[in-house]
Amino acid sequence: MTIAADDAQHGTSHLYRAMRDFVQSMDDTLPGKFEITKEGIVHDLTTPNGPHELTAAHVRRRLEKVMPTECVAHTGAPDVEDVSEGILRHPDVMLIAEADMEGDGSFDPRTLIAAVEVVSRSTPDNDWVGKMRDYPLLGIPVYAIFDPRTATGTVLSDIHPTPHGPRYATRKDFVYGEDVTIAEWTISTADLPRYPNQ
Incomplete structure (x- = not known):
């Protein structure tokens, strides 16, 4: 399902509320994950698998150290x-100050220090295209992508204006095994899992 926000100039907030209500009602009903983008609702049909979740766990633990x-x-x-x-987005790992986690409801994306995504096997364009577009628009200063399909990734930073909206100006690619710096912190990417048959 895709509903373009440009289709309803005056009704954008109403359209967003309708999509938000739909996402909330479906979260416990259908498998997978729902997010709302500038282009409409994205539904990743597959539940995150072992390598995806294990990568997120390794990255989280290494960063917290x-x-x-x-x-x-x-x-x-x-x-x-x-x-x-x-x-409305849901990063796999969010680097955030504890003080900015207080309160109810969704986090303000402008309080995030960085967002980390582990590329989904079923919807890689959501991480490599959609979130690469949406995260600078949300003001998230650093976006790191880990791709278990290829054992590579990238860190994007330095938001700047473009004719198509805010975009990241700096891209630093890495391969698994190298150290990678996300915001101010450097971690190893050694021994991260890959998807089978890749």
Whole structure:
């Protein structure tokens, strides 16, 4: 299902609320994960598998070993949301100060230090295209992608304006086995799992 936000200039907030209500009603009903993008609703039909979840866990633990205690590499709920942009996303790992996690509801994406995604086998374009577009629009300063399909990844930073909206200006690619710096913290990518038959 895709509903373009441009289709309803005046009704964008109403359309977003309708999509938000739909996503909330489906979260416990259908398998997979729902997110709202500038282009509509994205539904990753598959439940994250072992390599995906294990990669997120390794990255989270490695980051928390080098981050100050007042910061967290958070996995789980809630989402990050910008109602004015009509975007609801759920990063696999969110680097955020503990103080910015207080309160109810979704996190303000502008409080994130960085977002980390592990590429899904079933919807890789969601991580490599959609989130690469949405995260700078949300003001998330650093976006790191780990791709178990290819044992590679990238770190994107330095948001700058473009004719198509904010985009990341700096891209640093890496291969598994190299050290990678996400925001201010450097971790190893050695021994991260890969998807089978890759």
